[in-house]
Amino acid sequence: MGFIFQRRYFYSSVVLLCISVYLYISAWAMSNRSTLKQNNLCKVTVNYGVVNGRTNIVARPKGNLSSHGIHEGHLSNATLTRKRTSDTLPTVTSARRSSSTAAVTSPTRTTTPVFPPTLVRGKDLSPVISEFFELKSNETKDHFVNLHRFQFSLNSNACRSGSTFLVIIIHSAPGNTKKRNLIRETFGSIGCYRDRHKTVVFMLAAVKQQRERDALRYESQMYGDIVQGNFPDSYKNLVRKHIMAMHWFKYNCNAKHILKLDDDTFVNPYRIIDHILSTKPEGLTIGCKLLRGQRPSRNKTSKWHTPESEYPFSVLPPFCLGFAYLTTPESWAAMYKVSKTNRLMSMDDVYVSVVLAMKAGVQKTDFSDILVQCPRNKTFDYKELNRKAIVIDRTAHCGPIPFRHWKQIQYDNEN
Known part of the structure; x- marks a missing residue:
């Protein structure tokens, strides 16, 4: 009887050990997935902008976008690409994001000044x-x-x-x-x-x-x-x-x-x-x-x-x-x-x-x-x-x- 009890105890210990290993691996995977998701979110973060006229881009704060459809502004080789904020955001690397930010916060030259002098x-x-x-x-x-x-x-x-x-x-x-x-x-x-x-x-x-x-x-x-x-x-x-x-x-x-x-x-x-x-x-x-x-x-x-x-x-x-x-x-x-x-x-x-x-x-x-x-x-x-x-x-x-x-x-x- 003692031998049988020891065998049952051994098998129970093995099962508990397997469950512990499974839970540990699952927790690690979830943590790693969360980190990866955050990294991906960082990669797709872009500066929202609206167009002033045909060439002028003005920076807009992220979040709290109106229901009337404020658009993303993105400059690439002087070509303006517009997407609705409800669409999937493009993946942007850190270097690309920096150049995009610089383009948005430094408005391009426009032929019509925003406020002509009086x-x-x-x-x-x-x-x-x-x-x-x-x-x-x-x-x-x-x-x-x-x-x-x-x-x-x-x-x-x-x-x-x-x-x-x-x-x-x-x-x-x-x-x-x-x-x-x-x-x-x-x-x-x-x-x-x-x-x-x-x-x-x-x-x-x-x-x-x-x-x-x-x-x-x-x-x-x-x-x-x-x-x-x-x-x-x-x-x-x-x-x-x-x-x-x-x-x-x-x-x-x-x-x-x-x-x-x-x-x-x-x-x-x-x-x-x-x-x-x-x-x-x-x-x-x-x-x-x-x-x-x-x-x-x-x-x-x-x-x-x-x-x-x-x-x-x-x-x-x-x-x-x-x-x-x-x-x-x-x-x-x-x-x-x-x-x-x-x-x-x-x-x-x-x-x-x-x-x-x-x-x-x-x-x-x-x-x-x-x-x-x-x-x-x-x-x-x-x-x-x-x-x-x-x-x-x-x-x-x-x-x-x-x-x-x-x-x-x-x-x-x-x-």
Whole structure:
């Protein structure tokens, strides 16, 4: 019996020893795998970046990427390769990572400076202008521009799904029903081109008359493309409407590109999508018709009157004409954020493309090459109208005339 017990004890000891060895080897393998995984993670770490214009790369912190799709920036032999952050990151060696970091943190030269100087007698006023618009601690914050207390009596789900390539956000007045219908019947009727989805949304503010409210509610139910804010709709409130559009987009839309328009502007949707696909605008950038060397209007009877209390400087910095500009979710998010700490002015195109863009680091690029000037004789060259993307009509000289060519444009592009 003693011998049998000793044999059982021996076999039990051997089994326990084998189990111990197995557990030790398993623990070592797990530890080694964890170390290898960490090493691999180090190898694939890259610097996230966004593109300012076509050549300028700006470093961005890792993590906390927005849902609007901030991209990776990677430079190799002066060639820019872009990937979505949701894709698998490429393996990068330590030496390659160092050179990539150097490329990102040292922006390449660009032909269009981010902030062209505002020169008066040889002195750049840009820093002074930027400082002037900073809200002081004792100043009252605007209920909408600074505090963002927007409420929507009418809303739209036109681009909530995230499949929208381009959203065209149009500033419209409540009474401009005919203009909105003209847009719906023409370029607003195209929902997809080159497998890219497009949608149109109209931005309006509040009205007093019940009849107008009922008409807008009916229009909203019919088309589902109206957003109405909670401040009076007026020309002087265009800045508030602009920030309202940014607020709405932040919480209600997931499009990849934004085209802001006035409701009397004609767009060739085929060419604007072609333009986006060829230039690939992303990051902190606005494409627009740039004006340089303009002076603020001191004429009190002018609709563009800018009192000295609002803008005390004799020259305006280069700014975007507000009738149309192409931008990105990153740009609007950045400008929306800095609007909290900057006092407003009545000229919304100057406020957005100068004051907010300057504070947010948004670069302006001129896209005059895609514009069609309204001709003096009001007779459009159809080939040019079908070759370009946006009609510029600063004095409302042509009005709805370019819209009359829509059926031919549509036929030529879809057949």
